[in-house]
Amino acid sequence: ETVEYAFLIIFTIETFLKIIAYGLMLHPNAYVRNGWNLMDFVIVIVGLFSVVLEQLTKAENVDGNAASGGKHSGGFDVKALRAFRVLRPLRLVSGVPSLQVVLNSIIKAMVPLLHIALLVLFVIIIYAIIGLELFIGKMHKTCYFSDTNVIAEDEPAPCAFSGNGRQCPMNGTECRGGWPGPNGGITNFDNFAFAMLTVFQCITMEGWTDVLYW
Numbered sequence: 001e002t003v004e005y006a007f008l009i010i011f012t013i014e015t016f017l018k019i020i021a022y023g024l025m026l027h028p029n030a031y032v033r034n035g036w037n038l039m040d041f042v043i044v045i046v047g048l049f050s051v052v053l054e055q056l057t058k059a060e061n062v063d064g065n066a067a068s069g070g071k072h073s074g075g076f077d078v079k080a081l082r083a084f085r086v087l088r089p090l091r092l093v094s095g096v097p098s099l100q101v102v103l104n105s106i107i108k109a110m111v112p113l114l115h116i117a118l119l120v121l122f123v124i125i126i127y128a129i130i131g132l133e134l135f136i137g138k139m140h141k142t143c144y145f146s147d148t149n150v151i152a153e154d155e156p157a158p159c160a161f162s163g164n165g166r167q168c169p170m171n172g173t174e175c176r177g178g179w180p181g182p183n184g185g186i187t188n189f190d191n192f193a194f195a196m197l198t199v200f201q202c203i204t205m206e207g208w209t210d211v212l213y214w
Helices: 002-022 035-067 079-095 097-108 110-135 192-203 208-213
Strands: 142-145 173-176
Touching (some): 002 035, 079 097, 097 110
16 A cells, blocks of 8 residues: 555656646647546546545544444445556556557557457358257257156257257167256357357357367
């Protein structure tokens, strides 16, 4: 906490001096007209706001404990604001021009990447619709012991009543419906959302062979 307060004081002094030197917003080269300076300003304001709220909360808790005979008194929780501490390393970007070049390049590349993402989404939608047409309701049958509701395999997989689908390999078992499906019923083509999720699993190349052999 002491180190945090020390850096917050340093950042606040730096921000204050820059505002004096450049002006706040009225001049063409004013402080907040620069995107990096604006980011620094927001980080400092959030830091000061969280410190003030933390001190007020501590004071209220002390007064509440004294009034209630030592019992805990509720107050505003500033832990959520502390999450903004992760933004403070971004202040280094405003002081290192080479980092600014890299970050600006990444930001400019976002638009072409968005176009590629839309193309991938379009492909996922097409194959999800195909999966709905071909495999809806076909991933909820697995092998049970005959005349019981006990699944016959340690790692159950979809099966088929007849035809070219997977058949139950053990004697005394039968393919029967009522099984939720692979991965707790998530991997299937029963609706458009699950179909898109299953296709996405395949295009990530992570576990796609399981879907292939199911």
